[in-house]
Amino acid sequence: MxxxxxxxxxxxxxxQPAQFQAATFKGDLETNxxxxxxxxxxxxxxxxxxxxxxxxxxxxxxxxxxxxxVPAIGTGQAWGEEGLSFTDPxxxxxxxxxxxxxxxxxxxxxxxxxxIIGLIRGIVKPGISDEQAMNWLIDALRECSEAASLxxxxxxxxxxxxxxxxxxxxxxxxxxxxxRVGVDNFxxxxxxxxxxxxxxxIEDSMRTCGKHIFHFHVADSNRWHPGGGHLNFKSILETLSxxxxxxxxSGEFLPKPDAITxxxxxxxxxxxx
Amino acid sequence: MxxxxxxxxxxxxxxQPAQFQAATFKGDLETNxxxxxxxxxxxxxxxxxxxxxxxxxxxxxxxxxxxxxVPAIGTGQAWGEEGLSFTDPxxxxxxxxxxxxxxxxxxxxxxxxxxIIGLIRGIVKPGISDEQAMNWLIDALRECSEAASLxxxxxxxxxxxxxxxxxxxxxxxxxxxxxRVGVDNFxxxxxxxxxxxxxxxIEDSMRTCGKHIFHFHVADSNRWHPGGGHLNFKSILETLSxxxxxxxxSGEFLPKPDAITxxxxxxxxxxxx
Numbered sequence: 001m002x003x004x005x006x007x008x009x010x011x012x013x014x015x016q017p018a019q020f021q022a023a024t025f026k027g028d029l030e031t032n033x034x035x036x037x038x039x040x041x042x043x044x045x046x047x048x049x050x051x052x053x054x055x056x057x058x059x060x061x062x063x064x065x066x067x068x069x070v071p072a073i074g075t076g077q078a079w080g081e082e083g084l085s086f087t088d089p090x091x092x093x094x095x096x097x098x099x100x101x102x103x104x105x106x107x108x109x110x111x112x113x114x115x116i117i118g119l120i121r122g123i124v125k126p127g128i129s130d131e132q133a134m135n136w137l138i139d140a141l142r143e144c145s146e147a148a149s150l151x152x153x154x155x156x157x158x159x160x161x162x163x164x165x166x167x168x169x170x171x172x173x174x175x176x177x178x179x180r181v182g183v184d185n186f187x188x189x190x191x192x193x194x195x196x197x198x199x200x201x202i203e204d205s206m207r208t209c210g211k212h213i214f215h216f217h218v219a220d221s222n223r224w225h226p227g228g229g230h231l232n233f234k235s236i237l238e239t240l241s242x243x244x245x246x247x248x249x250s251g252e253f254l255p256k257p258d259a260i261t262x263x264x265x266x267x268x269x270x271x272x273x
Numbered sequence: 274m275x276x277x278x279x280x281x282x283x284x285x286x287x288x289q290p291a292q293f294q295a296a297t298f299k300g301d302l303e304t305n306x307x308x309x310x311x312x313x314x315x316x317x318x319x320x321x322x323x324x325x326x327x328x329x330x331x332x333x334x335x336x337x338x339x340x341x342x343v344p345a346i347g348t349g350q351a352w353g354e355e356g357l358s359f360t361d362p363x364x365x366x367x368x369x370x371x372x373x374x375x376x377x378x379x380x381x382x383x384x385x386x387x388x389i390i391g392l393i394r395g396i397v398k399p400g401i402s403d404e405q406a407m408n409w410l411i412d413a414l415r416e417c418s419e420a421a422s423l424x425x426x427x428x429x430x431x432x433x434x435x436x437x438x439x440x441x442x443x444x445x446x447x448x449x450x451x452x453r454v455g456v457d458n459f460x461x462x463x464x465x466x467x468x469x470x471x472x473x474x475i476e477d478s479m480r481t482c483g484k485h486i487f488h489f490h491v492a493d494s495n496r497w498h499p500g501g502g503h504l505n506f507k508s509i510l511e512t513l514s515x516x517x518x519x520x521x522x523s524g525e526f527l528p529k530p531d532a533i534t535x536x537x538x539x540x541x542x543x544x545x546x
Contacts, residue, residue, distance in 0.1 A: 163436035
């Protein structure tokens, strides 16, 4: 049994205008939450650039109104739109990135969400050694994870393909990073689109990651909804289940041919297997 | 039978220091040609930035000495290192790109090579409409193809994944471009690494391209040698054969763990099927 009623499905939603085109739903929050719930999703993954720009009470009321959970909070817009990064040569920028992630902790604690560390980890800038960048990254992740730990919150770093970052592209690098950070509430978010490019064998890497899988993104090989490309989601979800994963499966894909159609087809494809 | 003695295998070699990291062999020309021949390759695909910097007689003598053919000439370094492009807003740059490609024709005619149009097609620059860029691209391709036609030479444009160019990412766009250019000696170079990201179903796209496949690159899903990732080369090469393709299969992959090992493993993987 691949797709079971126990598999909790969510989809990425941006709460603010975002440049990141793989955020599937953009626009008016309530309209989108209503659509997402009506399509059969159990939750929304929120891409939040800055928590202080979001009314938590309003958000809580809205997601509650539509019976949705918030399994994870995406933070990459702070990199894309403000340039915040754990590995910037400027210590003020690194500090701002750490404080920004810490500011997500009360949100995550309230919604019992995982905090995603995506592009905010930064890239290795010219003149900076890989070792230096890794040390900054590890220090930042440890500080944020320890702060999150006090609220029972977890952080998940997403290995992202080589074209989008130079730091942590694959699961092997991610698992090594986890060992170096050395705190229990820090793990990985695996994304099938990135794994298709970076992993030698997707299912093997998932098994290697095992209990460190904190969150899971589905997008097909071309970043369309599952079923829009050539990935074998039956095998992938069976493998996910075999690791003991009890978390969410969250759709982060291009809104093609449009957001509603893509969201419908994602659910249909995962059901039909 | 997937791999047959009739399948002609080549590998990419740069004749000048190049930044493009997927050029598998870089360095001293004769040493590399000797290595390539000794590994069992039938040909070398030459990445040439500027033909006027290469001694054709020396090159001809060298490849002949090692019994190698030159099935294709890569031209992307003129973009990577000089910024030449068919779609630059500056008409002087566009003209220089066209003249550079035309200057490859005598080389291609001498070696009976295909001229590859890769990154030199350019990207859609800010302020330029997609339609304008496409029109410049079509005009340039038509002019170059018509010039090449007089020497019995063919041009092949490579669909390249979304992260490296904004113009012609997939086979469907390539086939539409072929129809608009409308000359018989212009076709496509298909690359398995790019197809893994961009094609809904790789084999279907290959069949759609059919007789327009002029050249074929192999690299695995992670741009390692075939066998280093998760692509099904048995199915891919069977499909290639089914289209009636009688050209070369050329390895363009990262030199990992090193160039020689990668080149050996490519041949071994294609043989073992």
